Amino acid sequence: MHNWLEPKYLAWLEQGFLVTLMLSACAALCATPLGFVLAVARTARTGAIARGAAAYVFVFRNSPLLVQLLFWYFGAAAVLPPAWMAWLNTPHAVTLGTLTLRWPSFELFAGWVGLTCYTTAFIGEEFLAGMRGVNPAQGQAAAALGMSRYATLRYVILPQALRIATPPLAGQYMNVIKNSSLTMAIGVGELSYMSRQVDTESFRTFQAFGTATVFYVLAIAVIEVALVLWQRTGVRTLQRGRV
Amino acid sequence: MNGFDWLPALRYLLLGAFPAGPLGGVALTFVLSVVSALLAALFGLAGGIALAMTRGFAHLALTVVVAFFRAIPVLMLIFWTFFLMPILLHVDVPGLATVVCALALIGGAYLSHSVYAGITSIGDGQRQAALSLGLTRWQTLREVILPQAVRVMMPSFVNQWVSLIKDTSLAYIVGVPEFTFLANQLNNRLMVYPAQIFLFVALVYLLLCGALQWVANALLVRRKSTRLRASEVQAGKLMHELQNCR
Numbered sequence: 001m002h003n004w005l006e007p008k009y010l011a012w013l014e015q016g017f018l019v020t021l022m023l024s025a026c027a028a029l030c031a032t033p034l035g036f037v038l039a040v041a042r043t044a045r046t047g048a049i050a051r052g053a054a055a056y057v058f059v060f061r062n063s064p065l066l067v068q069l070l071f072w073y074f075g076a077a078a079v080l081p082p083a084w085m086a087w088l089n090t091p092h093a094v095t096l097g098t099l100t101l102r103w104p105s106f107e108l109f110a111g112w113v114g115l116t117c118y119t120t121a122f123i124g125e126e127f128l129a130g131m132r133g134v135n136p137a138q139g140q141a142a143a144a145l146g147m148s149r150y151a152t153l154r155y156v157i158l159p160q161a162l163r164i165a166t167p168p169l170a171g172q173y174m175n176v177i178k179n180s181s182l183t184m185a186i187g188v189g190e191l192s193y194m195s196r197q198v199d200t201e202s203f204r205t206f207q208a209f210g211t212a213t214v215f216y217v218l219a220i221a222v223i224e225v226a227l228v229l230w231q232r233t234g235v236r237t238l239q240r241g242r243v
Numbered sequence: 244m245n246g247f248d249w250l251p252a253l254r255y256l257l258l259g260a261f262p263a264g265p266l267g268g269v270a271l272t273f274v275l276s277v278v279s280a281l282l283a284a285l286f287g288l289a290g291g292i293a294l295a296m297t298r299g300f301a302h303l304a305l306t307v308v309v310a311f312f313r314a315i316p317v318l319m320l321i322f323w324t325f326f327l328m329p330i331l332l333h334v335d336v337p338g339l340a341t342v343v344c345a346l347a348l349i350g351g352a353y354l355s356h357s358v359y360a361g362i363t364s365i366g367d368g369q370r371q372a373a374l375s376l377g378l379t380r381w382q383t384l385r386e387v388i389l390p391q392a393v394r395v396m397m398p399s400f401v402n403q404w405v406s407l408i409k410d411t412s413l414a415y416i417v418g419v420p421e422f423t424f425l426a427n428q429l430n431n432r433l434m435v436y437p438a439q440i441f442l443f444v445a446l447v448y449l450l451l452c453g454a455l456q457w458v459a460n461a462l463l464v465r466r467k468s469t470r471l472r473a474s475e476v477q478a479g480k481l482m483h484e485l486q487n488c489r
Binding site: 058059062063064065066067068070071074075076077078079174177178179181182184185192195196205206209212213216217220221 | 311314315316317318319322323326405409410412413415416423426427430436437438439440441442444445448449452453456
């Protein structure tokens with residue numbers, strides 16, 4: 001085991017794993033509320049809004065993430081005004097007490113935007129499926145009680161829809177981690193990129209890819225375990241509520 | 244687009260260097276998708292049936308293998324097949340074959356999950372009835388369970404095929420000259436119209452995936468309506484006979 005990989009290369013892989021986790025977490029954090037808004041927009045009574053949201057989902061679900069990332073990285077850079085690009089490319093830093101937030105490189109920024117837009121479409125569909133899974137009689141009963149459309153959504157539909165949508169949402173969060181590997185194509189130094197870097201420098205292909213694979217499986221397993229734990233406690237509170 | 248000779252570029256994107264050299268571009272993406280979709284369906288059916296027919300340790304081992312393939316990114320699996328296949332097979336394996344292998348394995352893992360779910364969704368009464376009629380376990384699966392299960396799992400097959408089409412773009416990473424690779428190459432050579440090029444690429448993928456979904460929907464809806472009509476005809480006959488009896 002002592003000649004598995006030199007500490008230097010292990011440190012590279014760990015750093016790549018950290019970037020993967022940060023990027024996935026940021027994309028998931030932004031895509032969840034956006035996906036929620038998208039799902040509500042798809043059920044809107046105004047035809048134009050509902051159609052626009054459906055078109056967004058169709059376009060972003062049916063084109064490859066890699067092409068979308070290349071578009072954000074190369075295409076958006078050419079379309080955006082030069083002043084914006086200059087601002088995006090210069091380093092910025094915000095200091096909050098002891099914590100310093102540094103503005104990411106343009107690669108990371110493009111990867112984050114691409115991953116967020118792509119994931120939003122999928123998460124929106126999961127929320128929509130959850131809302132459709134709630135018995136329509138619930139909405140009618142709420143309307144009969146005189147609740148507004150917003151109140152119905154907030155207090156009747158959503159609490160039930162969220163419970164239905166949680167397992168598929170966990171699946172989407174796993175997909176975000178896996179999909180973040182595609183950002184290596186635009187030069188983000190995440191786990192896959194680093195494993196390839198280690199491979200070309202140390203010629204220890206098996207060890208480099210093996211370690212990266214273990215890291216991915218570990219991250220996915222953590223989400224899976226969290227889901228199982230949530231389901232156990234959720235079922236228990238539900239039963240207690242019934243009693 | 245002044246001065247830019249776009250007709251040869253478009254031809255290059257669609258076919259690659261085809262008549263003179265190997266097939267590439269959209270045509271290669273299409274071939275790659277069809278081959279890996281068929282292989283994935285085969286793997287998925289075999290895996291799902293194996294999951295349904297095994298018990299105990301074999302079942303657990305199979306579940307772990309399927310879970311492993313579902314847990315790693317497609318890109319990582321492409322790296323693995325690219326690196327391991329030449330070592331295991333002792334021959335020089337072209338990049339194209341490694342990508343087909345990786346896509347078929349990933350798609351097969353996802354599909355075996357849905358095939359297994361489809362088989363378990365068919366009520367146990369069906370299986371018990373078939374067994375008590377004297378059918379063997381295989382006959383039960385083949386003649387009774389699968390024909391019903393296929394209807395349940397058709398949508399997940401279509402979904403998986405759509406994501407396979409999208410995942411063929413990852414062949415770019417090992418230098419297979421498919422559509423995304425050529426588009427990126429063109430973009431690096433021109434450096435002038437990146438937004439237009441990638442919008443065009445996305446549009447072509449949209450058309451491919453949209454067409455697959457549209458065809459699948461049309462077929463599924465037609466099958467459903469013919470089945471409905473058949474049952475209506477049967478009900479009509481039954482009514483007729485009942486009236487004759489009176």
